[in-house]
Amino acid sequence: MKKSIGFFVFLALLIVVFGGRGKMYAQEVNLTTTVNKTLLTLDDKLTLTLTVYGTQDVSPPTFPEIEGFSVLYGPQISAQTRIVNGAVSVSKGYTYVLQPVATGKHTIGPSTMEYKGNRYTSSPVIVEVIESKPSSGTKSIDLDKLVFTELKTDKEEAYVYEQVTLFFRLYFQKGLPVADIDYTAPAIKNFMEEKLGDQVQYEEIRDGIIYNVLELRTAIFPIVSGELSVSSAKLKCNLIVQEQRNRSGSPYDDFFSDSFFDDFFGRGQKKYPVERITNPVLLKVKPLPETGKPKEFKGAVGNFNMEASVKTSRVKVGDPITLSVSVYGDGNIQTINEPELIINNKDDFKIYPAESTTQITNREEVIRGRKVFSKVIEPQKTELKSIPAIVFSYFDPRENRYETITKEPIPITVESWEQEIPIQLTLSQEKLPSSQQQVRLLTQDILPIMTGLSSLKNQRSPFYKNPFTVGCLFLPAVVLITSFFVVRHKDRLQTDIGYARNRRAHSVANKRLGMAESALSGGSASEFYACLSGGITEYLADKFNIPAASASGDKIADLLRNKRVPGNIVEEVIRCLSDFDYRRFSSDTGTKDEMEHSLNIAGQLITKLEKQL
Amino acid sequence: MIRARFCIFILAALFFCTEKAFADQLSKDGVVKMFAAANENHMQAVKFIAEKNLQGANKKLEEAALQYEMILSKGFGNGQVYYNLGNTYYRLGETGKAILNYRKAHRLMPRNAEIDANLRLAKNSIEDKEVYYETPAVLQRVFFWFFLMNKNEIIAFSVSLYVIVMSLFIALIILKYQWLKRFIIGFSAGLLIAVVSLGIKIYAEHGTDRGVVITKKCSVRYGPGEEYEAKYEIHDGAECVIEQVKGKWYKVYVHVGIKQGDALQTDGDKKEDKEIRRGWLHRDDVGAI
Numbered sequence: 071m072k073k074s075i076g077f078f079v080f081l082a083l084l085i086v087v088f089g090g091r092g093k094m095y096a097q098e099v100n101l102t103t104t105v106n107k108t109l110l111t112l113d114d115k116l117t118l119t120l121t122v123y124g125t126q127d128v129s130p131p132t133f134p135e136i137e138g139f140s141v142l143y144g145p146q147i148s149a150q151t152r153i154v155n156g157a158v159s160v161s162k163g164y165t166y167v168l169q170p171v172a173t174g175k176h177t178i179g180p181s182t183m184e185y186k187g188n189r190y191t192s193s194p195v196i197v198e199v200i201e202s203k204p205s206s207g208t209k210s211i212d213l214d215k216l217v218f219t220e221l222k223t224d225k226e227e228a229y230v231y232e233q234v235t236l237f238f239r240l241y242f243q244k245g246l247p248v249a250d251i252d253y254t255a256p257a258i259k260n261f262m263e264e265k266l267g268d269q270v271q272y273e274e275i276r277d278g279i280i281y282n283v284l285e286l287r288t289a290i291f292p293i294v295s296g297e298l299s300v301s302s303a304k305l306k307c308n309l310i311v312q313e314q315r316n317r318s319g320s321p322y323d324d325f326f327s328d329s330f331f332d333d334f335f336g337r338g339q340k341k342y343p344v345e346r347i348t349n350p351v352l353l354k355v356k357p358l359p360e361t362g363k364p365k366e367f368k369g370a371v372g373n374f375n376m377e378a379s380v381k382t383s384r385v386k387v388g389d390p391i392t393l394s395v396s397v398y399g400d401g402n403i404q405t406i407n408e409p410e411l412i413i414n415n416k417d418d419f420k421i422y423p424a425e426s427t428t429q430i431t432n433r434e435e436v437i438r439g440r441k442v443f444s445k446v447i448e449p450q451k452t453e454l455k456s457i458p459a460i461v462f463s464y465f466d467p468r469e470n471r472y473e474t475i476t477k478e479p480i481p482i483t484v485e486s487w488e489q490e491i492p493i494q495l496t497l498s499q500e501k502l503p504s505s506q507q508q509v510r511l512l513t514q515d516i517l518p519i520m521t522g523l524s525s526l527k528n529q530r531s532p533f534y535k536n537p538f539t540v541g542c543l544f545l546p547a548v549v550l551i552t553s554f555f556v557v558r559h560k561d562r563l564q565t566d567i568g569y570a571r572n573r574r575a576h577s578v579a580n581k582r583l584g585m586a587e588s589a590l591s592g593g594s595a596s597e598f599y600a601c602l603s604g605g606i607t608e609y610l611a612d613k614f615n616i617p618a619a620s621a622s623g624d625k626i627a628d629l630l631r632n633k634r635v636p637g638n639i640v641e642e643v644i645r646c647l648s649d650f651d652y653r654r655f656s657s658d659t660g661t662k663d664e665m666e667h668s669l670n671i672a673g674q675l676i677t678k679l680e681k682q683l
Numbered sequence: 684m685i686r687a688r689f690c691i692f693i694l695a696a697l698f699f700c701t702e703k704a705f706a707d708q709l710s711k712d713g714v715v716k717m718f719a720a721a722n723e724n725h726m727q728a729v730k731f732i733a734e735k736n737l738q739g740a741n742k743k744l745e746e747a748a749l750q751y752e753m754i755l756s757k758g759f760g761n762g763q764v765y766y767n768l769g770n771t772y773y774r775l776g777e778t779g780k781a782i783l784n785y786r787k788a789h790r791l792m793p794r795n796a797e798i799d800a801n802l803r804l805a806k807n808s809i810e811d812k813e814v815y816y817e818t819p820a821v822l823q824r825v826f827f828w829f830f831l832m833n834k835n836e837i838i839a840f841s842v843s844l845y846v847i848v849m850s851l852f853i854a855l856i857i858l859k860y861q862w863l864k865r866f867i868i869g870f871s872a873g874l875l876i877a878v879v880s881l882g883i884k885i886y887a888e889h890g891t892d893r894g895v896v897i898t899k900k901c902s903v904r905y906g907p908g909e910e911y912e913a914k915y916e917i918h919d920g921a922e923c924v925i926e927q928v929k930g931k932w933y934k935v936y937v938h939v940g941i942k943q944g945d946a947l948q949t950d951g952d953k954k955e956d957k958e959i960r961r962g963w964l965h966r967d968d969v970g971a972i
Contacts, residue, residue, distance in 0.1 A: 516774075516801040518729075519767040521722050523715055529791045530760025533838045542842050546849030553853050 099124035101131055103181055103192040105278045109215070113202045115142065116168040120181050120192065126151075126162045131183035131192070138172040138199060170199040178278070195278030215279075217242040221256065221303050221348035223290075229356050230295050231371035231402055232467040233436055235266065236288045238303050238348070244273065244280040247310040249341075253286070254304040256350075261290040261298070262402060267434045289437050291371075291402045295357040302347045309342040358465050364474050366410045370464035372401015376409060378460050378477045386485050388420075390446045395424075395460055395477075398440035403428050406441045409462035409477075419458075420448040449484045456481045568615035575612035579605045579676045586669055595659035602672045603650040606643065609676055613683045623647055635682045639675075646675060714759050721750035725771055732774070740774070747771045762792030762833075766801070773805055779897035779919040781805050783970040786895065786922075790888060790972070794831050809920030811937075829880045837884055841877040848874055892925035894935065894969040903962030907932035914962045923964070925971065933969055936961040 099122070106117040116139065120131045126149050144166030152159045170176075178195045217240070224235040238255075242248050266287040274283050292298055358371070377396045385391055397406050408424050422445065430439035447457065456479035463474045533539045562569045582605030589598035604618075607626075611618040614629050623644050630640045650668065653659050660668070724747035731740035751768040754761075769784035785802040792798060823830045832840065848870045855863045902913035907929045917923075917937065927934035936959050 514804055516770055516804055517797045519722060519725050519770050520763040520797070521719075522763070523718070526715060526718060526761055526763060527711070528714075528759045529762060529833070529835055530758065533835065533842075539838070539842055542846050546846055546853070550849055550853050550856070553856050557856050 099185055099188070099190060101181060101183055101190040101192045102275055103134060103178060103195050103278060104275055104280050105178065105195055105197060107215070108196065108277055108279060109198050109200070110170060111200055111202045112170050112173065114170065116170065116197065118144075118166045118168055118178065120145075120164045120166075121161055122163075122183065122185075122190075123159070123161045125185060126160050128162065128183060128185050130164055131181045131190075133166070134181045134192075134194070135179040136168065136176065138170060138174065138176040139168040139178075140171050142167045142169050173199045173201055175199075193278075197278075215243070216246055217248065217307070217309060217344055217346065219303070219305050219346040219348050221300070221351050223300070223351050223353055226352075227354045227356060228292060229371060229465065229467045230293065230358055231291055231369060231405060231465075233289050233291055233372065233401060234353060235435075236290050236300060236351070238286045238288075240284040240305060240307075240346075241274070241276070241281040242284075242309075244282050246282075248307050249310060250306075250308045251284075252306040254306075255288075256301045256303040256348075258290060258300060260294045261292055261300070262404070263291070264289045264402075264430070264437050265433065266437070289433075291405070292353065292355040295355045298353045298355050300351040300353065302350050304348075305346045307344055309344055310339055359470075362472050364463040364472055366461045366474065367463040367465070367472060368407035370397075370401065370406045370462070371467060372399055372464060373466055373468065374399035374401060374406070374462070374464050374473075374475070376460070376462045376475045376477060378480065380457060380480055380482065383481065384483045384485070385449065387450060387452055388448050390448050391457065391482065393445045393447055393457060393480075395443045395445065395462075396440055397443075397462060398438075400436045400438050401464070403430055403437060403439040403441050408443050408445075409460045411445075411447075411457075412459045412461055414458070418449065418451060418454055420450060422446040449482065452484050452486050454482065454484045571612035571615055575609050576676070576680050578612060579609035582608065583669065583673055583676070586672070590662070590665055590669065595665065596654050598665060599650045599654035599659070599668075602668060603647060603654060606647060606650075606672060606675065609679065610643070613679070633683060635679070639678055639682065642675060643679070646671060711759075714754050714757070717750050717754050718764065721747045721754070722767065724750065725767065728771075728774065744771050744775050748775065760787075760791065762788045762790075762795065762798070765791065766795070766798055769798075769801065769805075773801070777897070777919070778805050778809055779895050779921075780970065782809070782920045782922070783895040783897060783972060786893070786972045791833050793833055805920065810918035811921040826880070829884065834881070834884050834888060837877060837881045841874065841881055844870055844874040844877055893972045894923050894925050894933065894964075895972065896921045896923070896964070896968055897970045898968045901964060901968040903935070903937075903960070903964055905962065907934070907963045911963065915960060917964070923969065925969070926961075928966075929963075931966045932963045933966060934961065935964050935969070 102121045102123070104119045104121065107114070110116055118136075120134075122128050122131065130145065130147075145164035146166075148163045148165065150161045150163070152161075175196055175198045178197060180194050181192045183190050220237075220239045220241065222237045222239075224237070228234045236256075238253070240251070266289045270285040270287070272283050272285070274281050290300070374397050377398075379394050381392045381394070383391075395409050397409065408426070411421070413419060413421075424443040424445035426441055426443045428439065428441045430437060432438035459479050460477040461474060463472055465472050563573065564570075582601050586598050586601035586605065589595075589601055607621045608618050610626050610629070611621040614621075616625075616629075626647070627640055627644055630643065631637075646668075650672075653668075659665070724743045728740040728743035728747065731737070731743060748768060748771045751764055751771065754764050755768070765784045765788035769781045769788060772778075772784060773781035782802065782805050785798055785805060788798050789795070789802065818830070828837075828840075848867060851863055851867045851870060854860070855867065896917050896919055899919050900916055901918075903915050903917050904911040905914050921937060923935040923937045925933045925935050938959060
């Protein structure tokens with residue numbers, strides 16, 4: 071089996087490879103003569119090209135007989151190989167540059183060549199040479215020869231609903247840059263239209279000049295008979311033409327007229343806006359013949375085929391069957407009407423209107439596609455053995471006659487409801503009673519009440535009455551705010567010295583007073599007053615975030631006043647500090663009671679200051 | 684001093700909560716007993732129906748309905764009670780009241796399939812085939828949490844998300860882990876959705892009043908009073924939207940299905956459309972959901 075598959079694959083490869091080569095070598099050998107212009111002056115030069123298509127292994131074709139021209143140089147030989155969509159084409163060109171020497175119409179005679187014993191001849195080309203025109207800034211350009219348009223149909227006569235291909239072609243001379251193409255399609259009345267494929271681009275020789283052709287195709291379907299006209303198509307574009315300059319003889323002109331500078335600075339190029347309007351196209355549309363028109367004909371024109379199928383062939387009476395009828399082929403798919411069911415007795419089937427879907431599968435040369443009609447029919451009798459025959463008629467314009475396709479009846483089995491075998495659940499075959507009955511819905515009843523007590527709780531109590539919910543709402547907020555301030559406090563203690571000193575000032579002062587109390591009990595008077603004085607000074611230095619050494623009486627007084635501390639407290643602070651310093655360094659330390667009194671005063675003073683600062 | 688005040692506050696709060704919990708416990712016991720008795724009556728009634736003793740069945744059903752109504756009148760709202768009451772009214776032949784109670788039960792137990800089944804059955808048996816607005820299935824799938832949770836469940840869900848978000852915030856403040864911010868954004872988005880859903884739910888339940896006709900037949904009038912002409916008739920079980928209340932009258936509108944098409948067309952071919960019909964209904968004829 072594997073061997074046979076391998077053989078077929080090999081065979082397929084051979085077909086592809088040699089098929090492709092066959093395609094390449096199947097190109098016809100041909101010889102053409104082309105010129106770059108057919109109207110020129112004595113000052114111009116003519117480029118004549120002899121091109122051999124289909125082979126490159128060939129001797130040069132004979133130079134044609136030409137009167138009124140002298141050969142400047144040539145031949146310049148060029149070979150070209152093109153691969154377009156897998157199709158290979160080869161050509162070989164022999165180019166001569168000629169100088170006209172006499173005015174008038176000259177015929178460039180046919181050129182000939184021999185290849186594999188066959189003789190090939192090109193068509194002659196007529197060229198007109200006129201006198202030189204007076205010198206001006208730019209030479210006049212014959213735009214009509216450079217670019218033109220054409221609107222044509224593939225046939226001049228057609229039947230109603232028959233496809234006619236409408237061609238719009240834009241011709242512009244090979245190598246001529248065309249930009250900003252703006253195409254206005256012809257206004258098509260009395261026709262239905264469908265776009266055909268993408269735009270096509272190819273080369274064509276006309277009057278010995280090679281043109282690039284841009285072709286747009288549209289399929290049009292006339293919907294009435296008579297002399298119909300397709301109105302003009304319009305095209306606007308810009309031609310980009312290289313201007314030739316007059317040389318004044320200046321050395322700089324030679325330098326700057328170099329093509330490199332022209333291209334780089336955009337000089338020497340000129341945009342010529344061109345507008346072309348085609349001639350309208352006349353089409354003779356014939357009505358469909360009456361002779362031989364079948365009664366089932368509903369207007370389809372083209373070449374069609376038909377398929378029919380059903381989804382289920384075994385149904386019960388009254389059950390729906392989906393009948394799918396597909397009509398496919400070439401022609402106007404949109405206008406295909408539903409094929410007809412040949413029903414003898416209207417009571418046999420209940421028929422519903424069909425739904426249709428249209429699909430266009432090919433738009434290259436002709437409109438090809440498929441229209442599928444889905445129709446629901448319900449057989450009403452068990453005696454019915456098939457779905458009725460389906461008939462579809464169309465007119466074939468190629469054969470000039472009507473065709474009718476008939477699909478034979480599709481066999482179906484229609485069962486009655488009583489004969490249906492009920493669903494078997496768990497009973498075995500032996501236990502099944504001989505006469506089984508279909509399960510019937512006797513009555514519809516509500517589902518029973520709910521008796522579970524686990525979920526019996528008051529669902530209507532508002533959430534704000536639930537302490538847990540309320541706690542969940544408020545507690546996190548309180549914790550969040552608290553933690554925010556605590557963390558900020560800790561951060562400031564670590565980073566803000568002034569803040570840290572301010573916060574610890576009271577505790578430090580209390581510590582100092584504690585030390586003073588110890589000194590008092592120890593009998594060291596100078597240390598006692600040093601602790602009192604230091605306690606108050608350090609307290610104030612911490613509060614104002616200044617060094618303790620610089621906390622002199624005057625400075626402290628200024629700072630306290632700035633903080634709007636009452637004057638009596640300020641005076642008391644100054645008095646205490648001078649008193650403590652005096653007693654600290656003098657022999658008049660006072661009695662123990664006086665010292666205890668001083669300790670109390672210092673404590674009260676710090677408390678007062680704490681309230682003020 | 685401050686500490687003492689704080690202690691008093693805590694004690695008072697604890698006392699309040701304990702007392703509240705105790706009171707709930709008491710009422711719940713009574714509710715459970717009454718609920719069990721009502722269920723017993725209902726089941727006996729079903730037995731009587733099977734025995735074709737319709738008189739006995741009706742008596743038991745009326746007793747059951749009274750007990751269920753009593754539970755509800757005490758402020759104890761529960762989906763099971765509404766559902767059982769709906770069943771009881773359905774068996775008593777009062778389809779309107781049955782639908783009304785099924786609707787109320789559905790609000791509290793939106794995931795319960797039995798309520799849906801019985802509601803559908805009850806709706807099929809009413810006379811007016813009005814077209815009631817149902818949320819499209821796609822929306823029900825996309826916003827599933829909204830349709831599968833009742834109001835309290837959405838509240839619980841929102842509170843849980845809130846606690847998580849706040850905990851994450853606290854952790855971020857204390858621990859300063861920057862990756863916690865991603866979780867905060869995620870949970871905050873969830874919290875926002877939950878809160879918006881809750882708002883819509885509350886609006887849907889309390890902002891728009893819906894009602895069910897609970898009398899066999901009543902006239903919808905042009906104005907709020909018996910002196911106004913009857914505009915059209917509406918029957919037991921039809922649902923309406925209450926737009927305005929004026930004295931003992933409700934201004935309501937109902938969605939009515941209209942078939943469009945030729946007289947020759949079959950029902951299947953006709954196009955169905957909705958029409959809104961307005962009017963005034965007496966308060967006694969309508970039960971607000």
